[in-house]
Amino acid sequence: MTELLLAIAVMALGALVLGAALGYASIRFKVEGDPLIEKIESVLPQTQCGQCGYPGCRPYAEAISKGEAEINLCPPGGLEGVQKLADLLGREVKPLEVEARPPQVAVIDENTCIGCTLCIQACPVDAIVGAAKQMHTIVAPLCTGCELCLPPCPVECIAMVPIGETLDNWKWKYPVIAIQPVATRKAA
Amino acid sequence: MLDLFKFKGGVKPPSNKTQSVGKPIALAPLPSRLIVPLHQSIGGTPRPLVQVGDRVLKGQMIGEADGWISAAVHAPTSGTVVAVEMHPQPHPSGLTALCVVIEPDGQETWIERQPLDYRSLAPEAVRERLQQAGVVGLGGAVFPTHGKLSASRTVPMEELVINGAECEPYITCDDLLMRERAEEVVRGIGLFRDLLQPKKVLIGIEDNKPEAVAALAAAVRAAGEDFAVVAVPTRYPAGGAKQLIRVLTGKEVPAAKRSTDLGVQCFNVATAYTAWRAIAHGEPLLSRLVTLTGNVHEPRNYEVLIGTPMDELLALAQPNPDTDGIIMGGPMMGFLVPDRRAPVVKATNCLIAHSPRLFPPAPPEMPCIRCGECARACPHELQPFEMYWFARAKNFGKTQEYNIFDCIECGCCSYVCPSRIPLVQYFRFAKSEIWARERDKNAADGAKERFEFKQLRDEREKAEKAEKLAKAAAAQAAKKAAEAAAAEAAAVSAEAAPLAADTAPAGAAPTGTTASPPAAPAPTDAEAAKRATIEAAMERARAQRAAAQPRNTEALSPARQAEISAIEARREAAAPPDENAP
Numbered sequence: 001m002t003e004l005l006l007a008i009a010v011m012a013l014g015a016l017v018l019g020a021a022l023g024y025a026s027i028r029f030k031v032e033g034d035p036l037i038e039k040i041e042s043v044l045p046q047t048q049c050g051q052c053g054y055p056g057c058r059p060y061a062e063a064i065s066k067g068e069a070e071i072n073l074c075p076p077g078g079l080e081g082v083q084k085l086a087d088l089l090g091r092e093v094k095p096l097e098v099e100a101r102p103p104q105v106a107v108i109d110e111n112t113c114i115g116c117t118l119c120i121q122a123c124p125v126d127a128i129v130g131a132a133k134q135m136h137t138i139v140a141p142l143c144t145g146c147e148l149c150l151p152p153c154p155v156e157c158i159a160m161v162p163i164g165e166t167l168d169n170w171k172w173k174y175p176v177i178a179i180q181p182v183a184t185r186k187a188a
Numbered sequence: 189m190l191d192l193f194k195f196k197g198g199v200k201p202p203s204n205k206t207q208s209v210g211k212p213i214a215l216a217p218l219p220s221r222l223i224v225p226l227h228q229s230i231g232g233t234p235r236p237l238v239q240v241g242d243r244v245l246k247g248q249m250i251g252e253a254d255g256w257i258s259a260a261v262h263a264p265t266s267g268t269v270v271a272v273e274m275h276p277q278p279h280p281s282g283l284t285a286l287c288v289v290i291e292p293d294g295q296e297t298w299i300e301r302q303p304l305d306y307r308s309l310a311p312e313a314v315r316e317r318l319q320q321a322g323v324v325g326l327g328g329a330v331f332p333t334h335g336k337l338s339a340s341r342t343v344p345m346e347e348l349v350i351n352g353a354e355c356e357p358y359i360t361c362d363d364l365l366m367r368e369r370a371e372e373v374v375r376g377i378g379l380f381r382d383l384l385q386p387k388k389v390l391i392g393i394e395d396n397k398p399e400a401v402a403a404l405a406a407a408v409r410a411a412g413e414d415f416a417v418v419a420v421p422t423r424y425p426a427g428g429a430k431q432l433i434r435v436l437t438g439k440e441v442p443a444a445k446r447s448t449d450l451g452v453q454c455f456n457v458a459t460a461y462t463a464w465r466a467i468a469h470g471e472p473l474l475s476r477l478v479t480l481t482g483n484v485h486e487p488r489n490y491e492v493l494i495g496t497p498m499d500e501l502l503a504l505a506q507p508n509p510d511t512d513g514i515i516m517g518g519p520m521m522g523f524l525v526p527d528r529r530a531p532v533v534k535a536t537n538c539l540i541a542h543s544p545r546l547f548p549p550a551p552p553e554m555p556c557i558r559c560g561e562c563a564r565a566c567p568h569e570l571q572p573f574e575m576y577w578f579a580r581a582k583n584f585g586k587t588q589e590y591n592i593f594d595c596i597e598c599g600c601c602s603y604v605c606p607s608r609i610p611l612v613q614y615f616r617f618a619k620s621e622i623w624a625r626e627r628d629k630n631a632a633d634g635a636k637e638r639f640e641f642k643q644l645r646d647e648r649e650k651a652e653k654a655e656k657l658a659k660a661a662a663a664q665a666a667k668k669a670a671e672a673a674a675a676e677a678a679a680v681s682a683e684a685a686p687l688a689a690d691t692a693p694a695g696a697a698p699t700g701t702t703a704s705p706p707a708a709p710a711p712t713d714a715e716a717a718k719r720a721t722i723e724a725a726m727e728r729a730r731a732q733r734a735a736a737q738p739r740n741t742e743a744l745s746p747a748r749q750a751e752i753s754a755i756e757a758r759r760e761a762a763a764p765p766d767e768n769a770p
Binding site: 041044045046048056057124125126127141142144165166169170171172173174175177 | 227280283552610613614617620621623627631632633636639641
C-alpha cells in the first residue's frame with residue numbers, strides 16, 4: 001500500500017516540478033507578437049499601395065498569417081513575391097490577380113501644380129515635398145510608385161513614368177546561348 | 189634580391205604583346221569632335237559646368253566633382269561645346285549617359301597652368317588638387333586617386349605597391365609608358381610615397397618586360413630613390429592588385445577587407461605618371477595611353493585625348509576589312525563595345541580590333557563535369573564550379589556563402605573550363621542580381637520606416653487636435669462659469685449701492701440700516717443680475733465716450749478756446765447738477 005502511495009506521491013511531485021518549470025518558461029520566453037507576420041512583411045515590397053485591398057503591407061501580412069487573404073494579391077511584389085510567400089507558408093503558387101506593372105515613379109508637372117497639398121497627404125511614404133500654394137515635387141528615389149497620389153490631384157498634374165534602364169541600375173543578364181541551326185554555324 | 193611569394197592558380201594565355209611594342213608612343217591627331225562623358229570614375233556623377241555654345245579652353249573643368257569620392261572632368265582641347273546630351277557609352281550594356289560634346293578649334297589653347305611644388309603644400313591641398321585635376325586609377329578600376337592617398341589612422345603604412353605588371357594579353361600601354369616616361373613615373377611614385385609615408389616602395393613589373401624594368405630601375409637610380417623595382421613571374425593575373433600584393437609582400441588580403449587594413453596601398457604606374465603631371469605641371473587628366481592592336485595593320489600605342497570616338501581612333505591603326513567589332517580592355521576581362529561611336533574614357537587602356545579569325549565565336553556550353561580545373565586556376569582560391577551551380581540555379585544566398593564577391597572576374601576559370609562554360613558571365617549575373625536585391629531591400633526598408641513614421645505622425649496630430657479641442661471646450665466652460673460668477677458679484681454690489689445711497693444722506697442711526705429689509709428677494713436675483721450687466725455695459729460705454737477725444741477740438745486758436753470755455757461755463761450755470769437738486 002505504501003509503495004503505491006509513494007509512487008503516486010513521486011509522480012505528483014514530478015508533475016508539480018515540471019508544471020512549474022513549464023509555467024515559468026511560458027512567461028519567461030513568451031514570444032511577443034506573431035513572428036510569422038514579421039516574416040511575411042519582410043517579403044512584401046513595402047510600397048503601401050493598398051492594391052491588395054488592405055490599408056498597407058502590414059495589414060495584408062496580418063491577413064495572410066490569419067489565413068484570411070490569398071498570397072497572390074500583391075502586384076508590386078510580382079510573381080517572385082508570390083513564390084517567396086508560397087515557400088514561406090507552404091501554400092501553392094498562384095498567378096497574380098492583377099497584372100504586375102514594371103517599376104514606375106510619379107512625376108508632378110510643376111507648371112500645372114496648384115499647390116493644394118492633397119497629394120502630400122495621400123503619399124504613404126512621405127515622398128512628396130511642398131507647402132500650401134507652393135509647387136510640389138516628388139523625391140524620385142523615395143517614391144514607391146503606388147499611384148495613391150493620382151486620385152486626389154484636382155488638376156491631374158501627376159503622371160506615372162516607368163523607370164528606365166540606366167548605367168546605375170543595369171544588370172548583367174543571365175547567360176543564354178543562342179540556339180542556331182548547324183548549317184548556319186558551318187557557313188559562318 | 190627580394191624574396192618573392194606566389195599566388196595560387198592563374199593561367200598563361202599567349203601574351204600577344206610584341207605586335208604593339210615595336211614603335212614609340214605616337215600622339216593621336218585631334219578628332220572631329222570629342223565626346224566627354226561626365227561620369228568616368230567610381231563615385232558621384234560630376235555636375236556639368238558648361239552649356240551649349242560655351243567656348244572652352246584645354247584643361248578647363250567641365251564637370252565638377254560631386255562628393256569626396258568623385259573626380260572632376262575637363263575639356264581635353266579648346267573649342268566649342270556643341271551639345272550636352274546622352275551618348276552611347278563604352279559599357280557592355282550599350283546604354284547612354286550624359287556627355288559634353290566639344291568641337292575642337294584646333295588651337296589647343298590651354299588654361300593657365302599652375303605648376304606646383306607639392307612639398308610646399310599640405311597633404312590635404314595635394315589631395316584636393318588631384319581631385320580637381322580628375323586623377324583616377326588608370327589600371328582599369330578608375331577609383332579616384334585622392335581617396336586612396338590618406339594613410340589609415342589605425343594601421344601603419346607598411347608597403348606602397350606600384351603596379352606595372354600589365355598581365356593581360358595584348359595590352360602594352362603601361363610598358364611603353366615605363367620605357368619612355370620612366371622619370372615622371374618615378375617622380376609620381378615619390379609624390380605618393382611622401383603622402384602615404386610607407387616603410388617600403390615596391391614596383392612590380394612582369395618579367396616579360398625587361399626594357400621597362402631596366403628603364404624604371406635606371407630612373408629610380410637617377411632620382412636617388414630607394415624604390416625596389418621587382419620583376420615578377422609572368423602569369424595572368426599577376427597584375428590584379430591583390431595578386432601583386434601577395435607576390436611582392438606575401439600578404440593575403442582577406443575577404444571583405446582592403447589592402448589598407450594590412451598597411452598596403454597599390455597604384456598603377458600610369459596613375460603615378462598622371463598625378464605627377466597634375467601637380468608638377470598643372471595639367472589635369474586630359475589624355476591617356478591607349479594600345480591599338482588586334483586585327484589591325486599598324487598596332488601601336490597612342491596618346492589619346494579622353495572623348496575621342498573609338499571608330500575614329502581605331503582607323504589610325506588601319507584595321508583589316510574583316511574587323512567586326514572593338515574590344516575595350518584585354519581579351520580576358522574586356523568586353524565588346526556595343527556602339528563603336530563610344531568615346532575613349534579614363535578607363536580605356538586598350539582597343540582590340542575584333543575579328544572572327546582572331547577571336548573565334550565561343551563554342552557551345554556543355555554540362556559541368558565537376559573536374560575542378562576552375563578551382564585550380566582561380567587566383568582567389570574560390571570554387572567556381574560551386575558558385576556556377578548556384579548562380580545558374582539563381583540561389584544567390586549560396587553563391588554568397590561561397591564568397592562570390594571575392595571573385596575579381598579575371599576569367600581564368602572560363603579560360604580553363606573544358607566544357608567552355610562562360611563561368612564569369614554567371615558570376616557577373618549573380619553579383620548584379622544580388623546588388624539589385626540589396627538596393628530593393630534597402631528601398632523597401634526605407635519606405636516602411638517612412639510609412640510607419642507617417643502613421644505615427646498622423647496619430648499624434650489627431651491626438652493633439654483632440655486635445656486642443658478639449659482644451660478649448662474646457663476654456664469655454666470655464667469662461668462661462670467665470671462670467672456667471674462675475675455677474676453674481678455685480679448683482680450683489682448693485683444691491684449694496686442703492687442701500688448706501690439710501691442710508692448715507694438720511695444720516696439715520698445704524699439701527700435703521702439693519703432695520704431696512706434687503707432690496708432684492710431671491711426670485712428676482714436673475715433679473716437683478718441682468719440689470720447689473722446692462723448697467724455695467726452702460727458704464728463702460730460712458731467711460732469710453734469720456735476717454736474718446738472729440739475729433740475737432742485739436743489745435744484750436746486761443747480765441748476759439750476762450751469762446752468754448754465761456755459756453756461751457758454758461759452750460760454749467762444753466763443746468764445745475766441734479767444731485768444738488770433735492
